[in-house]
Amino acid sequence: MYSFIVNKISGNGKGLKVWKKVEKLLQEKQVNYQVRFTERPKHAIEIVKEISSETCLAVVAIGGDGTIHDVANGLIGSNIPLGIIPAGSGNDLARALDIPMDYKKALERILMGEQRKMDIGRINNEYCITVTGIGFDGKVAEVNNASKFKNLLNFIRLGDLSYAHSVLHVLLKYRPVNIQLKVDGKTLTFFNVWLIAIANTPNYGGGIKICPDACYHDGLFDICIIHSMTKWELLRNFPKAYKGKHVSHPGVTMLKGKEVEVISEWPVIVQSDGELVTKTPVNVTIQKEALLII
C-alpha cells in the first residue's frame, strides 16, 4: 500500500490539482493506496506517525519543500521510503534529486521502486532535508511565506520568482551581523555577515544554487558564508547565484563540514527547507544516509 500525503494549498492550489490527476492514474493502474490531506503546518508529521511501517511501501508527499520537510520529519527512523511528486512553488528538493516535475513521470519512478539513501541535517529535534539558511535568507523565508505576491506569481505560473521578489523586499532593511562559526571544532569569525547557508543539496529559493557542489550522500554539508559586501554588491551578485557563479566573489567563503555551530552578535532567524525553525545560536549536524528516497 502506498500512502499519499497531499498539501492541497501548496503551489497556490497545485497540490490538489496534481493529486486529482495522480488519483486517476492510480485507479487506472490498480495501485493500492490511501490518501490524507494536511490541514495545517506540521500536520504531515502527525499523519506519518499514524502509518504502519508493516503495510506501507512508501509515503508519497504531494506538495512543495515545506510539505516534504514535514513528511520527512515524521519518517526519519522508520525505514519507510519517501516518494515525491512536486507540487510546490520552488520544488528545490525534487530538482536536487532529479525527480521529474511532471507528475506522471514522478509517479512512474516511485512505482518502479528503486531506492536511494540521502543524508539529512539535524537542528535541535528537527530535521532539514535541503538547506538551512541563517540570517538574511531566514528573514526572506519569513517574508516569502507570508507573501501575497507569492500566491499571485504561483497563479501566473511564475512561482520561482517569488523568492527573488522577497529578497529585494528584505534587502532594503536588513543589517548584516558579526558571526562566530565553529565547523568540526574549528572556530572562525566573520564580520558583516548577510547569510550562512548550510547545504545538503545545492539549491534553494526556487533554483538559487547557493552551494553548487553540495551532494546529498557525501556525509558533509557545504557551507556558504556571504559577508563583507555592500547592499549594492549583494544585489549585483544575486542573479549570479542562480548559476552558482557567486562563489568566486571575495565576499563569499565556501567550507565543508559535518557539524556547524553559529553564534551571532544578536539572534537572527534560521530557516530549513523554507520553514522557520529557530533563531541563533544554533547547532547543525549531518546524519549520514538517514532518509530513504524512492
Ligand SMILES: Nc1ncnc2c1ncn2[C@@H]1O[C@H](COP(=O)(O)OP(=O)(O)OP(=O)(O)O)[C@@H](O)[C@H]1O
Ligand atoms: N492545510 C494547510 N493549511 C495551511 N498550511 C498548510 C496546510 N497544509 C500544509 N501547510 C503548510 O504549508 C506550507 C507551504 O507548503 P509547501 O512548502 O509544500 O508549498 P509551497 O510553499 O507552495 O512550495 P515550496 O516550498 O516548494 O516553495 C508548509 O509550511 C506546510 O506545513
